[in-house]
Amino acid sequence: MxxxxxxxxxxxxxxxxxxxxxxxxxxxxxxxxxxxxxxCVPGDGANNEEHLAGFFWGIWHGWIAPISLIIGIFKDNIRIYEINNIGWWYDLGFYIAVISGFGGLSLSRRRKK
Known part of the structure; x- marks a missing residue:
């Protein structure tokens, strides 16, 4: 060997x-x-006026928002936010996921002495 x-x-x-x-x-x-x-990116046709995105879809779309943003550069119908949603609950899920995904990174850092 x-x-x-x-x-x-x-x-x-x-x-x-x-x-x-x-x-x-x-x-x-x-x-x-x-x-x-x-x-399951926003704007892919899974949600429409008859089937609206809810709280858990908001969480999912908040987590994949950076990926959706990159895909949206190449595809015009893909957005980071689903237009066909149930309203306040979708918004709450979306913002919880965005804050926990991006804001949580800063919370996990240790402070240097």
Whole structure:
């Protein structure tokens, strides 16, 4: 078995194969994540005047708002906010998700002394 010393780490063929598997699985996981997140974006036609988006749709759309914004650059019908919603409850869910997703990041940081 061929071994290579790289920055103090011993790397052999088995390590390289394991690294390739990990990168492949990571790429596959990211691909599945992207497809699952983009499956229910606002404006995709799932909600209309007969079937309005509610509280839980508001939470979901708030969580995927950054992804919806990026997709909206390329597709005109995709927005970060569903127009066909039930009103106040959808707004509450949307804002809870946006605040917890973005504002929660700053709350988790430790203060330096």
């Amino acid at each position: 061929t071994e290579l010393l790289w920055y103090g780490l011993i790397i052999n063929e088995r390590t390289v194969v394991n690294m390739k598997k990990k990168y492949f699985l990571l790429a596959l996981l990211l691909l599945v994540l992207v497809f699952s997140l983009t499956g």
